[in-house]
Amino acid sequence: MEFSDRTLKCIDCGLEFVFTAGEQLFFHDKQFKNDPRHCKQCKAKRTKGGPKVRPETRTTCSECKAETTVPFKPTQGRPVLCRSCFQKQLSKPKQAVEPIPIPGPSAVDVQVAAEDSQAEQQTLVEADSIPGPN
Numbered sequence: 001m002e003f004s005d006r007t008l009k010c011i012d013c014g015l016e017f018v019f020t021a022g023e024q025l026f027f028h029d030k031q032f033k034n035d036p037r038h039c040k041q042c043k044a045k046r047t048k049g050g051p052k053v054r055p056e057t058r059t060t061c062s063e064c065k066a067e068t069t070v071p072f073k074p075t076q077g078r079p080v081l082c083r084s085c086f087q088k089q090l091s092k093p094k095q096a097v098e099p100i101p102i103p104g105p106s107a108v109d110v111q112v113a114a115e116d117s118q119a120e121q122q123t124l125v126e127a128d129s130i131p132g133p134n
């Protein structure tokens with residue numbers, strides 16, 4: 001089959017462009033049934049500026065437990081941060097040493113209160129699961 005240059009019209013900008021014999025041979029080799037519909041400029045624009053589809057994976061932030069999406073596949077066992085937590089991490093000075101909280105009377109009180117409510121909840125669950133007389 002012989003190929004000769006053909007002039008086609010770009011469907012995007014309406015400009016005529018040459019579909020060269022070499023390109024036609026390439027299309028023939030690849031078994032492309034359709035002629036190219038875009039000139040080189042528009043084709044370049046489309047491939048460069050088109051909407052980029054990034055693989056997004058739904059996951060949970062290991063810091064605030066909010067549902068978030070990440071543009072990569074999270075590795076098992078590695079912490080994943082949502083955008084705001086990630087920003088917080090970034091704004092933290094790298095060499096900063098975490099302040100060790102000194103347990104004062106108020107801190108102890110809060111802990112005890114938390115334990116109390118947990119114990120209460122457990123009691124409730126247990127009471128519910130006790131089978132009735134029938």
Ligand SMILES: [Zn+2]
Nearest residue numbers: 010013039042
């Ligand atoms: Zn064009």
Ligand SMILES: [Zn+2]
Nearest residue numbers: 061064082085
């Ligand atoms: Zn978060």
